[in-house]
Amino acid sequence: MESGNVPGAPRLRLLLRAPLPESYTNYAGRRLVRFLATAQGVGAFALITLGVIVTKLRSAPEVTFPAIRRELARSGLQLLPLFLFMSVATGLVVIGQAVLWLGRVGANSLLLGPIVIYVVVREVGPLLTALLVLSRSGTANVIELGTARALGEVEALEAVGIDPVHYLVMPRVIGMALGVMSLTVYFIIGTLASGYLCAFLNNVPLRPGDYFGQLAANLTGLDFAILAIKSCGFGALIAVITCYHGLAQPLQLDEVSRATVRAVGQSIIACVLLDAVFMFIYLAT
Amino acid sequence: MTTAMPSTDTENVPIIEMTGVRVGSLHEPGTTVLEDVTWRVEACDYWLVAGMQGSGKSDFMAMTGGLMPPLAGSYRLFGQAMPIYEDKLLSERLRLGLVFDGGHLLHQLTVAENLALPLQYHHNVNRDEAANRVAAMLEWTGLDSWADSISGALGRHWQKRVGLARALMLEPEILLLDNPLGGMDLRHTMWWLDFLDQLSSGGGLLQGRKMTLVATGEDLRPWQNRAGNFAVLKQGRLMTLGRRNVLAGHSEPLVRELMAEGFGGG
Numbered sequence: 257m258e259s260g261n262v263p264g265a266p267r268l269r270l271l272l273r274a275p276l277p278e279s280y281t282n283y284a285g286r287r288l289v290r291f292l293a294t295a296q297g298v299g300a301f302a303l304i305t306l307g308v309i310v311t312k313l314r315s316a317p318e319v320t321f322p323a324i325r326r327e328l329a330r331s332g333l334q335l336l337p338l339f340l341f342m343s344v345a346t347g348l349v350v351i352g353q354a355v356l357w358l359g360r361v362g363a364n365s366l367l368l369g370p371i372v373i374y375v376v377v378r379e380v381g382p383l384l385t386a387l388l389v390l391s392r393s394g395t396a397n398v399i400e401l402g403t404a405r406a407l408g409e410v411e412a413l414e415a416v417g418i419d420p421v422h423y424l425v426m427p428r429v430i431g432m433a434l435g436v437m438s439l440t441v442y443f444i445i446g447t448l449a450s451g452y453l454c455a456f457l458n459n460v461p462l463r464p465g466d467y468f469g470q471l472a473a474n475l476t477g478l479d480f481a482i483l484a485i486k487s488c489g490f491g492a493l494i495a496v497i498t499c500y501h502g503l504a505q506p507l508q509l510d511e512v513s514r515a516t517v518r519a520v521g522q523s524i525i526a527c528v529l530l531d532a533v534f535m536f537i538y539l540a541t
Numbered sequence: 542m543t544t545a546m547p548s549t550d551t552e553n554v555p556i557i558e559m560t561g562v563r564v565g566s567l568h569e570p571g572t573t574v575l576e577d578v579t580w581r582v583e584a585c586d587y588w589l590v591a592g593m594q595g596s597g598k599s600d601f602m603a604m605t606g607g608l609m610p611p612l613a614g615s616y617r618l619f620g621q622a623m624p625i626y627e628d629k630l631l632s633e634r635l636r637l638g639l640v641f642d643g644g645h646l647l648h649q650l651t652v653a654e655n656l657a658l659p660l661q662y663h664h665n666v667n668r669d670e671a672a673n674r675v676a677a678m679l680e681w682t683g684l685d686s687w688a689d690s691i692s693g694a695l696g697r698h699w700q701k702r703v704g705l706a707r708a709l710m711l712e713p714e715i716l717l718l719d720n721p722l723g724g725m726d727l728r729h730t731m732w733w734l735d736f737l738d739q740l741s742s743g744g745g746l747l748q749g750r751k752m753t754l755v756a757t758g759e760d761l762r763p764w765q766n767r768a769g770n771f772a773v774l775k776q777g778r779l780m781t782l783g784r785r786n787v788l789a790g791h792s793e794p795l796v797r798e799l800m801a802e803g804f805g806g807g
Contacts, residue, residue: 412645
């Protein structure tokens with residue numbers, strides 16, 4: 257992360273730009289301070305956004321509701337063809353590999369359902385969906401908002417009394433959270449269906465009823481709850497981090513690309529960390 | 542920052558009252574651009590604040606428009622401490638309009654959508670309900686043929702004009718204009734000066750309601766027979782000059798420079 261992007265007091269920015277002796281401790285310390293400063297900035301921005309969503313969700317609906325629908329379309333509906341393709345490919349790969357290795361170790365087809373649930377529904381589905389949405393819509397967020405910031409559009413909104421977080425961020429957070437959740441569901445359905453197709457093509461002695469019976473037997477209510485919370489959380493995280501990097505600090509046009517790279521990296525890390533939290537929940541139950 | 546409750550007696554309250562204000566930079570927070578600004582704008586005044594490039598005009602307008610707080614001193618708008626952030630005082634804040642140098646439009650929206658946005662946001666009207674007001678404003682500002690154009694595709698002259706029309710949509714009582722004549726050709730310059738005269742005298746859609754104006758500029762000549770009060774920004778200070786009759790033959794070298802006397806244009 258570049259020091260110019262660190263939020264907070266000018267003194268801190270100056271400190272982070274200061275030429276320090278090249279040593280591992282200084283380097284590590286400097287990275288740690290930057291990480292903490294960024295985490296503080298993103299955290300504060302997330303809290304501000306949450307406050308705006310809670311207090312202003314229903315204000316100016318003629319402006320914000322169409323914006324939420326647009327974001328939902330952009331981070332959901334318009335990505336559906338890509339996700340159907342990826343879900344089919346993932347199903348073929350996961351079940352193809354499972355069939356291959358189950359055969360080699362002498363296991364039977366009764367394990368296909370549990371493997372799909374553990375691999376796709378709990379882990380790969382939500383995380384892969386989040387990363388694909390990040391690559392398609394998250395990057396667009398940073399570029400759009402960073403450009404808007406650099407061109408003075410944010411000041412223009414403030415000048416006419418429009419809260420930029422309410423107008424620009426809230427629709428993106430809600431739209432992306434719902435979009436990632438919806439796409440995750442479609443992705444999983446596509447993967448499950450193509451997984452069975454792969455098993456069928458590999459002559460696995462498994463009838464559709466048995467396959468879906470295995471899936472149903474291995475799915476619990478907790479899976480549905482965690483899937484919904486996790487996928488919404490991924491969407492909200494990506495939206496908050498990308499909006500933060502595009503909007504929360506003064507940018508020049510030539511800084512937008514660097515801000516985009518930073519936002520993508522930090523979003524990936526945040527999603528993986530959130531995924532790890534849910535994995536611990538699974539392990540604890 | 543504490544703010545007083547909305548004043549009930551607005552008759553004797555100056556529209557803008559600054560005392561010992563220190564103005565920072567919008568893009569470099571913490572940097573001082575102007576110091577010790579003491580200034581008072583009364584209702585229906587028409588001010589021109591002139592200064593060279595880099596003198597701090599845009600930051601002064603941004604601070605006056607409430608986009609950033611003063612670094613020091615007291616700034617009150619209609620008796621309210623600025624900047625106003627509280628939602629309950631938003632109506633007070635919207636009595637002031639700000640036109641940016643360059644327009645600062647929302648580039649992905651059309652001209653008509655740019656104008657409709659403040660109306661839709663604050664009055665919760667749909668696009669059809671806002672259409673009449675938007676059409677009237679477009680016609681008044683000569684933008685009707687650009688209504689459906691994407692604002693980012695317009696020339697700079699027209700973008701500024703759209704910025705003006707957008708600022709007028711919420712019917713402010715005071716309008717701040719940052720360098721409205723910067724980079725204008727003569728035809729557009731005349732249009733702006735005539736239009737600001739209309740605003741100052743309450744013409745057009747204002748229906749007799751005179752508007753208070755504060756504009757900035759880099760050249761005093763076009764304004765000398767238009768604006769009523771003059772000030773200049775010099776070496777980080779605001780220097781009020783007085784009424785328009787003081788301009789000719791003023792002893793201040795910066796004023797003579799801004800009147801282009803050295804170029805034979807005065």
